[in-house]
Every structure is written in C-alpha cells, then in structure tokens.
Amino acid sequence: MPPPFWGAIDAAHTFCEPKYATSTVVAEFFNALSSFVYMAAGAAMLCRGCHWKVGAGYAMLIVVGVGSVLFHATMRFTMELCDEVPMLLLIIAFLLGKEDCLDCLSGPAGRRRFRVGSAVAVALSTAAYIHFKVYQIFVISFTLMVLFLIATHFFPSARRRWTPALQTCFARAVGGIGAGKLVWEAEQRLCAAHPGVWPLHIAWHVLSCIGGVYATKYNEELRAIVAIEGTKEAGREPRRSPRLVGAHTKRH
Numbered sequence: 001m002p003p004p005f006w007g008a009i010d011a012a013h014t015f016c017e018p019k020y021a022t023s024t025v026v027a028e029f030f031n032a033l034s035s036f037v038y039m040a041a042g043a044a045m046l047c048r049g050c051h052w053k054v055g056a057g058y059a060m061l062i063v064v065g066v067g068s069v070l071f072h073a074t075m076r077f078t079m080e081l082c083d084e085v086p087m088l089l090l091i092i093a094f095l096l097g098k099e100d101c102l103d104c105l106s107g108p109a110g111r112r113r114f115r116v117g118s119a120v121a122v123a124l125s126t127a128a129y130i131h132f133k134v135y136q137i138f139v140i141s142f143t144l145m146v147l148f149l150i151a152t153h154f155f156p157s158a159r160r161r162w163t164p165a166l167q168t169c170f171a172r173a174v175g176g177i178g179a180g181k182l183v184w185e186a187e188q189r190l191c192a193a194h195p196g197v198w199p200l201h202i203a204w205h206v207l208s209c210i211g212g213v214y215a216t217k218y219n220e221e222l223r224a225i226v227a228i229e230g231t232k233e234a235g236r237e238p239r240r241s242p243r244l245v246g247a248h249t250k251r252h
C-alpha cells in the first residue's frame, strides 16, 4: 500500500471520515470540501461592507476556512495548527468588534488591556499546545473563550442595549455554536461503534459557520446602537449644556 499523499497522519486529533477513501490526494475529502462554507460566508458578508472591527470577524472566518481545508485535506499537525490557532483568533476578532461598546473594552486603557491580554492568552495557549501536543489544551482554551464571549452579552453595558434585533443575533449565534458542539460531540462519541456517523462533522462546519456569522452580525447591531446613542447625545449637548452648567454652578 503506497504511503499517504501528504505523509503519515500525525494530527493531534482526527475525525471519523475514512482517510483517503474518496480521493488519493485529499485525506478527509468531504470534511475538507464542506470547510469552504466558512470562506463563502465570510467573503459574502465582507462584500456588504462594514466597520473594520466587525469585518475582522468575517475575515477570520475566511482564514479559519482556509486552515480547515488544509487540515482536513492533509491531517498533518502543522496544518492542524493553521486551523485551530485561527479559531482562537476568530473569538478575539468577535471581541474586537465590541471595542468601544462594552465598558471594559472602551477607551485607550480598556482597548490596550484587551489587546495585550488576548495576545498573551493566545500565545501561551498555542505555545503549550505545540509543546505538549495535547488536543485538550486547544479544546479547553477555545471553550473558555467562547464562554467568555457569550458572557459579554450579560455585561451591564450590553444589557442596557438589548434590542429584539440584538437578542435575535445572540440567540442564533449561541444556537449555531451550541447545536454545532452537540453534533461534534456525537460524531466523536459514536464513531467507534457507528462509523457511518462521519457526516456529522460536515453539520458542525455548517452550524458553527452560522454561529460565527451571527456572532459578527451581533457586533454590527451593537455598534449601530452605540452610534445612534452617540448621535442623540451630540444632538442634545448644545441645548442641555448651558442649563446644566448653570444649575450645577448655582447649587454649589
């Protein structure tokens, strides 16, 4: 039997799809093919035009798609890193989209704290993953970041901006990643006894992509709400300021 096209499989984690069964060049053919959904969705959303901090989320979806194709096509550890490190950066991009909207991510100090903190967190997690080559390091890092991202919806500066549109984006984002996580786990746990479940990983790609798109649309919505608040504030300022200043001066 000839050696695999991309060399011996050395990924820290593999999936259920039979290797090199559909193509002699692509290890997991359908998992690789379905990864194009991230690129298509990211590109389609970017083409609509948006603030660069929102666009970073759509751009990272494209990067994740490229990494996912490379990983599933080769099942080599180096290509696995090209998939999984961008997944961590994707969550950072989702948080970047909330800059100047959430109190803890606002102002020069807040932005600096977030950017330095997230860069250090991703660097440490990646270094530990490469050194120990333990898949759980990536899974735990990614899960914690997703949970933090979800928690930001309940921060006071987000809560006071809850609108039906924002809540819909949140529900669809959490629904997408939540349903995706369920089919991901099902594929992993059922694979040994029922190898035919391998297409469930394709469902993970589609569902997590939907979650990613709505996580970014959430930021678009949040930024629009903050922009409207800023416009109203600026409109009120000239009329209100002299009276307030006067009242303040008289009282004290």
Ligand SMILES: [Zn+2]
Pocket (backbone or CB within 6 Å): 031, 068, 072, 201, 205
């Ligand atoms: Zn995948």
